[in-house]
Amino acid sequence: MPAVAGTKRKAQTAIDAFISPKKRAVPPAATSTSPSSAPTLSMKEEQDPHGPGDSTTATADVTATANVTAQPEDTTPSSSLSEWKTRAHSRPPNPKHSDPTRYKDSKIAEQNGIILRDFYPPEISNARARKYATGEIERPITTLERTIRETQGARDAIEVADNGCVVHWFKSDLRLRDNRALSLAADKARGARVPLICVYLVSPQDFVAHLMAPVRVDFVLRNLGDLKRRLGELDVPLYVETVQKRRDVPGRLVELCGSWGARHVFCNMEYEVDELRREEGLTRMCLQQGIDFTVVHDTCVVEPGLLTTAAGGQMSVYSPWHRKWCAWLKEHPELLAEFEAPGRNPPVVRERYGEVLETPIPEAPPEKSLTNEEKERYARLWPVGEDEAHARLQKFILERIKAYHTNRNLPAGDHTSSLSAHLAAGTLAARTVVREAFRASGLKTITDDRQNGHMMWIGEVAWRDFYKHVLCGWPYICMGVAFKPEYNNIEWEYDDEKFRAWETGRTGYPLIDAAMRQCHEQAYLHNRVRMCVASFLAKDLMIDWRMGERWFMEHLIDGDFASNNGGWGFSASCGVDPQPYFRIFNPILQSEKFDEAGDYIRRWVPELRDVKGKAIHDPYGRGAEALARLRGYPRMIVDHKVARERCLRRYKEGIGRSTA
Numbered sequence: 001m002p003a004v005a006g007t008k009r010k011a012q013t014a015i016d017a018f019i020s021p022k023k024r025a026v027p028p029a030a031t032s033t034s035p036s037s038a039p040t041l042s043m044k045e046e047q048d049p050h051g052p053g054d055s056t057t058a059t060a061d062v063t064a065t066a067n068v069t070a071q072p073e074d075t076t077p078s079s080s081l082s083e084w085k086t087r088a089h090s091r092p093p094n095p096k097h098s099d100p101t102r103y104k105d106s107k108i109a110e111q112n113g114i115i116l117r118d119f120y121p122p123e124i125s126n127a128r129a130r131k132y133a134t135g136e137i138e139r140p141i142t143t144l145e146r147t148i149r150e151t152q153g154a155r156d157a158i159e160v161a162d163n164g165c166v167v168h169w170f171k172s173d174l175r176l177r178d179n180r181a182l183s184l185a186a187d188k189a190r191g192a193r194v195p196l197i198c199v200y201l202v203s204p205q206d207f208v209a210h211l212m213a214p215v216r217v218d219f220v221l222r223n224l225g226d227l228k229r230r231l232g233e234l235d236v237p238l239y240v241e242t243v244q245k246r247r248d249v250p251g252r253l254v255e256l257c258g259s260w261g262a263r264h265v266f267c268n269m270e271y272e273v274d275e276l277r278r279e280e281g282l283t284r285m286c287l288q289q290g291i292d293f294t295v296v297h298d299t300c301v302v303e304p305g306l307l308t309t310a311a312g313g314q315m316s317v318y319s320p321w322h323r324k325w326c327a328w329l330k331e332h333p334e335l336l337a338e339f340e341a342p343g344r345n346p347p348v349v350r351e352r353y354g355e356v357l358e359t360p361i362p363e364a365p366p367e368k369s370l371t372n373e374e375k376e377r378y379a380r381l382w383p384v385g386e387d388e389a390h391a392r393l394q395k396f397i398l399e400r401i402k403a404y405h406t407n408r409n410l411p412a413g414d415h416t417s418s419l420s421a422h423l424a425a426g427t428l429a430a431r432t433v434v435r436e437a438f439r440a441s442g443l444k445t446i447t448d449d450r451q452n453g454h455m456m457w458i459g460e461v462a463w464r465d466f467y468k469h470v471l472c473g474w475p476y477i478c479m480g481v482a483f484k485p486e487y488n489n490i491e492w493e494y495d496d497e498k499f500r501a502w503e504t505g506r507t508g509y510p511l512i513d514a515a516m517r518q519c520h521e522q523a524y525l526h527n528r529v530r531m532c533v534a535s536f537l538a539k540d541l542m543i544d545w546r547m548g549e550r551w552f553m554e555h556l557i558d559g560d561f562a563s564n565n566g567g568w569g570f571s572a573s574c575g576v577d578p579q580p581y582f583r584i585f586n587p588i589l590q591s592e593k594f595d596e597a598g599d600y601i602r603r604w605v606p607e608l609r610d611v612k613g614k615a616i617h618d619p620y621g622r623g624a625e626a627l628a629r630l631r632g633y634p635r636m637i638v639d640h641k642v643a644r645e646r647c648l649r650r651y652k653e654g655i656g657r658s659t660a
């Protein structure tokens with residue numbers, strides 16, 4: 001990893017925790033210069049012919065390398081449950097997918113829209129998942145880090161062309177301030193007295209494969225508009241292009257670099273399996289074309305892999321991990337140092353790259369577009385841009401962070417930061433928010449003190465780091481299976497009617513219904529109610545948690561694979577450091593405890609607005625039946641007591657089954 005001026009950074013040891021015992025020989029460095037045609041990423045012969053290593057969601061157990069091509073062709077998206085289920089899968093079956101040592105028989109997951117077979121093979125087998133956990137199969141981050149090391153010398157030898165430029169590739173880091181890769185790119189450009197050019201490639205297939213909600217696509221595109229304007233003020237072009245097939249994204253990037261005379265591309269690392277594999281392939285592919293592709297850690301405060309047990313093992317329990325996270329920051333305060341934003345480009349940029357400066361931001365692809373009404377509503381609710389993100393952060397720190405430890409669990413009112421959409425899109429860095437909250441705390445060190453609002457909040461941001469660390473260490477969670485393999489044997493329900501009641505907020509449990517309706521309206525939910533609705537789907541309805549995981553991704557403005565998978569795993573008890581399976585949220589008690597006065601329910605469930613007192617939590621059971629019936633509020637679709645017993649039985653049976 002290149003060092004960054006003013007911020008001592010060390011990356012290599014970080015990765016040692018993930019390095020598998022197997023080491024490959026160093027391949028000879030390629031030295032050719034500018035590309036004549038766009039290369040594409042490809043698959044090894046052992047890989048799935050239907051998809052490249054990819055995705056932020058139910059991903060393939062496949063590995064992309066440079067120089068081959070393979071990608072799914074058809075990606076017609078579908079968003080409703082019935083569409084998922086009626087979808088015809090015309091592809092001929094792949095015999096490898098019936099190999100039980102690699103893959104499970106995925107019919108149920110496929111038919112219920114959990115595994116997108118247009119992009120990915122079936123979910124992997126438990127035995128194969130364990131091989132990732134032990135490092136027997138090399139983890140994608142290990143492969144990428146190894147490739148970075150192996151190519152370092154050859155990449156360092158590449159010089160900036162006299163009439164060229166340096167490129168920063170934006171992905172989920174849509175900001176100028178405190179952006180590590182952008183800062184490195186700007187440094188390089190300044191040192192060589194050449195312009196900095198920025199690029200963002202819109203990939204509709206990635207939006208579909210990664211289940212990106214239309215509202216999140218809209219948020220990204222609106223942010224790109226703001227980013228382009230801000231960069232434009234510095235004469236830095238932001239080139240945005242839609243690349244229809246995601247397999248063409250790497251090749252197109254290389255092609256653009258060739259046409260701009262760029263021999264250096266910088267970007268920040270994303271930790272989902274597809275992205276790690278794509279970047280690994282790109283590092284080699286670029287080198288073959290004489291381009292130095294530099295991918296660096298940025299999205300976490302403490303990068304994945306740095307924190308291990310005393311014996312060097314991976315950590316899967318949050319509390320001890322968090323204590324280490326705090327200690328690490330005490331020892332390495334430079335991790336909170338701000339990266340410098342880019343300065344003005346030299347005037348030559350207008351002459352040479354004038355056309356790039358003028359390119360527009362494309363519309364959302366049709367399958368991910370919003371109605372005009374939705375566009376206006378979300379633009380009002382979720383203004384974009386890094387200035388907005390910083391203003392939100394400062395307001396939260398000034399007004400609410402102090403009481404965060406006492407109020408954070410209350411969904412009514414405004415007690416949390418609502419910064420998750422900005423952290424997911426990268427308009428704000430996690431490092432920035434931790435630095436600012438720490439500064440405001442007036443404390444000398446960051447601690448795990450849960451009685452202090454500032455520290456409690458920083459601890460929540462640490463959960464975000466934790467789940468990304470888990471994703472790197474146990475990459476099979478990207479492959480359609482639970483963190484805890486034995487929980488893959490639980491018998492789930494696939495009941496359309498009940499799922500529909502859940503997603504439309506008509507379960508008859510007021511808190512659950514309020515939450516789901518808020519999600520439709522705002523594309524956002526408070527953490528407490530996320531846990532409640534997730535627990536209700538998985539434990540009261542016994543519906544496969546992965547259907548809820550998908551639904552969240554397709555509806556949230558802050559959809560983030562690692563945090564979403566972590567949250568669902570926590571609530572359904574099959575994830576990393578979850579609540580025990582026998583702890584089953586009682587939706588009425590949760591309602592009484594966290595929305596005592598019923599304000600949250602009354603806001604989102606208008607049928608119950610006039611219900612008085614405690615009846616708000618259970619109108620049919622507590623004397624408000626006539627009013628609830630009159631207003632058309634449904635009766636409970638399951639009896640919690642009965643559902644609880646069924647859940648305990650199913651979990652026990654599932655966990656007790658063979659885990660092969």
Ligand SMILES: Cc1cc2nc3c(=O)[nH]c(=O)nc-3n(C[C@H](O)[C@H](O)[C@H](O)COP(=O)(O)OP(=O)(O)OC[C@H]3O[C@@H](n4cnc5c(N)ncnc54)[C@H](O)[C@@H]3O)c2cc1C
Pocket residue numbers: 408416417418419420421423424457460461462463464467525526527528530531534552556558559560561563564565566567568571
């Ligand atoms: C089932 C379920 C699904 C979830 N899906 C997502 C998701 O797709 N994207 C997402 O960003 N968060 C997700 N979360 C975590 C959490 O609910 C949200 O981050 C939080 O509610 C966002 O609101 P806020 O910004 O006001 O958070 P604050 O309370 O202000 O917290 C500050 C930041 O810390 C991070 N954070 C807080 N809690 C968590 C947590 N439990 N796990 C990981 N990061 C956390 C977020 O980045 C958040 O913006 C999920 C939680 C559950 C239980």
